[in-house]
Amino acid sequence: MEEVKxxxxxxxxxxxxxxxxxxxxxxxxxxxxxxxxxxLILFSHPADFTPVCTTEFIAFAEIFPELQKRGVELLGLxxxxxxxxxxxxxxxxxxxxxxxxxxxxxxLSKEVSLAYGMIHPGQSKTETVRCVFIIDPNQIIRTILYxxxxxxxxxxxxxxxxDALQTTDKxxxxxxxxxxxxxxxxxxxxxxxxxxxxxxxxxxxxxxxxLCKKKL
Amino acid sequence: MACVSPxxxxxxxxxxxxxxxxxxxxxxxxxxxxxGLPLFRVRSGLRELTQAxxxxxxxxxxxxxxxxxELLDSLST
Numbered sequence: 001m002e003e004v005k006x007x008x009x010x011x012x013x014x015x016x017x018x019x020x021x022x023x024x025x026x027x028x029x030x031x032x033x034x035x036x037x038x039x040l041i042l043f044s045h046p047a048d049f050t051p052v053c054t055t056e057f058i059a060f061a062e063i064f065p066e067l068q069k070r071g072v073e074l075l076g077l078x079x080x081x082x083x084x085x086x087x088x089x090x091x092x093x094x095x096x097x098x099x100x101x102x103x104x105x106x107x108l109s110k111e112v113s114l115a116y117g118m119i120h121p122g123q124s125k126t127e128t129v130r131c132v133f134i135i136d137p138n139q140i141i142r143t144i145l146y147x148x149x150x151x152x153x154x155x156x157x158x159x160x161x162x163d164a165l166q167t168t169d170k171x172x173x174x175x176x177x178x179x180x181x182x183x184x185x186x187x188x189x190x191x192x193x194x195x196x197x198x199x200x201x202x203x204x205x206x207x208x209x210x211l212c213k214k215k216l
Numbered sequence: 217m218a219c220v221s222p223x224x225x226x227x228x229x230x231x232x233x234x235x236x237x238x239x240x241x242x243x244x245x246x247x248x249x250x251x252g253l254p255l256f257r258v259r260s261g262l263r264e265l266t267q268a269x270x271x272x273x274x275x276x277x278x279x280x281x282x283x284x285x286e287l288l289d290s291l292s293t
Contacts, residue, residue: 027257028219028260028261029263030256030260034255034256034259034260038256
């Protein structure tokens with residue numbers, strides 16, 4: 001029987017520890033553990049000096065202050081060199097006036113890209129697709145987003161997810177569809193009949209016992 | 217390297233970190249707060265400063281080495 005040579009790589013999944021890395025970036029050698037205690041958005045882009053990526057980097061730089069207020073660090077990645085990254089961010093600043101304040105991984109070896117499943121050969125065999133990994137202060141993966149090469153990411157949605165995750169962690173609640181900060185949140189469903197009956201009396205806004213909302 | 221230039225001299229952020237260590241800030245968190253740098257940058261930078269022989273680590277605290285002290289003194293003169 002022919003030996004199967006293809007290496008099976010287990011892709012990261014929600015609720016699991018983010019794969020560790022030590023890698024070169026525009027801010028020096030960084031390890032995942034350097035970000036311990038902070039929220040981290042690790043995101044990949046296909047290549048430097050490309051149009052959609054440039055609009056995304058400007059947009060990430062624009063939400064950077066809002067992310068900092070929420071204790072979130074940003075870390076970009078592509079399969080380009082540090083020199084290319086430096087030249088690109090300098091060009092972006094020169095042409096648009098926007099300074100890119102966060103580090104970018106130069107993943108020429110593709111070590112980080114492969115560990116995080118950022119290369120989708122159906123889209124490109126050499127470039128990373130537009131991935132977003134939201135990693136919590138305990139370095140657990142909390143959200144994974146994949147966008148195709150042709151679609152720039154929505155920064156408002158990324159901020160909304162951060163707000164939702166932090167609200168969930170702080171208040172032990174869930175957030176409904178299209179939730180925005182200030183909206184009512186979903187109370188976790190009861191586990192027993194007794195809890196279901198009590199739930200109705202607790203003054204929540206309930207459609208029925210399994211769907212109750214409250215103000216925070 | 218982000219904190220130490222190829223000629224062995226600390227960069228601006230490296231100098232801020234060395235000054236913070238000299239002023240008695242021992243842990244990465246204290247150094248980050250004193251130097252006004254993100255914690256991840258300080259953790260990464262402390263590895264560089266240690267490898268360059270400019271700082272020493274004892275448990276989770278950092279102190280200037282004699283080489284680091286000399287270098288910092290030469291920068292301020």
